[in-house]
Amino acid sequence: MTAPALLAAPTSAPMRAIDWIWRIRGQLPLAPGLGPDAAFARLAPLFDTEGTTLQRHAETLSFRKVHPRAQDPMAVFDAGHLTVHNAQLAYDLNSRALLACCGAPLLFLALAGLLASARTPGEVFAGIFVALYIGGRVLEPWLVKRRFAAALDA
């Protein structure tokens, strides 16, 4: 199984306790009468980018991204599932970038410990990445929800 697929796979209960680090879940109400076909058709432009592959199965749309471009507004996600059910869009998205950013402070703290003359910059960058992670974990769910809502309203 490839890394994005592995990240997107259904997780066990203990895993769910920590997978919020790299996983973004959410729901959006759909307009009355908007079925899976119409909803996914409206969302399609968001996935019409290089490196993105889609798979449709009944009420679920799965996507995967390999080396998405910097210009791809959804580039932060590597894989995910979108499900239309009971007049709601539910999404479950995975981001290796968020996971890497969450781990980056440990790397810089390790460098600060290993390299005596890099102690201060190492600690400063560990702090910067903590702030970046928190910022990204708050910003990206908000942005993706806004993008989905705008596409569905179009």
Add this chain to the structure above:
Amino acid sequence: MQGIQVGNRVVGTQAPVTIGWENIPRVEGGPVKTFIFTWFQPTMLFALVAFWCYAPDSIAKASTAIAIGIAFKLLLLGLEWVNPRHASWRLTWKECATDMFYVGISYTLVRVAEKHLGSDAGIEWMQHLMHWHKLAWFMHLPLLVQAFLISFIFDFGQYWMHRGMHNWYPLWQTHAVHHYITQLNINKGAVGNPVELFLIGLGIGGFFDFVPRAGLLAGSLGLAIGTYQHVNVRFNTPKWWRFLFNTTEHHSLHHSQDYESTRSNYAGSYIFIDRMFGTCIDGEAELLGMEGGRRMSIREQMTFPFHPLIDRVRAWRTPTTAVPAE
């Protein structure tokens, strides 16, 4: 794609480029916005020069320079949002985090390598071996002259190292990864393989003795001029500035997807060095990158210079199967 004749070369045959200042878009908006984005660059340069020339000793120190550097970059980051050059260069959270990773590597691993293996260590070894002393006469030059010479000598060396990277395969392997960026943002200058960042930081400034304030002023010149290489802001840059100094326009052309355009504008701060050696092209490009704009992952960027070596080892370890002649 039909190219554009520039001197004895034809550029823009592989990807669109804009050549000539008269063809480059101007800042759009009201008089206040136009005024700000016309005079921002020279104002900041002269303000920084004035600060380092006249600031009292109590504040003219390295920590102040670091604070100014951070504040200046944050200001430019804000300007990227207010007046971006291209929407396709807009910074996303992922790009920002990726760029910061490279900045972090520059300030830790690369800095330690430079300290122990870089030019200063080499120069110290050479001075000790040859019983040379630092060139003390340099200290008696006027402050501004010292600062300009420090930054010019560094940029002159950087020009030839950079040009060498575009012309000699082993060096290109280290630099190629930097050319996979498809946007120019405030921290994109740090995106690259650590080996390249180490090489581009080599200089001969260690042979000279200069007053500390001159070093800080030289750093400010780099900050107020060289930073614009990788910035997504549209300015109405004055004519004299773009004749002397590198601009986002020049550097975007250097990062173009058009191969011939990438073989131009090598200097970091002083584009007149390119003019001296016939490698300057005045123009800009929006479509940047290599292999049609493919994004290179951090992992690939870190290992890319060693790929030929890895391939050779793999080929050597793979037993060849003899094919019988028919």
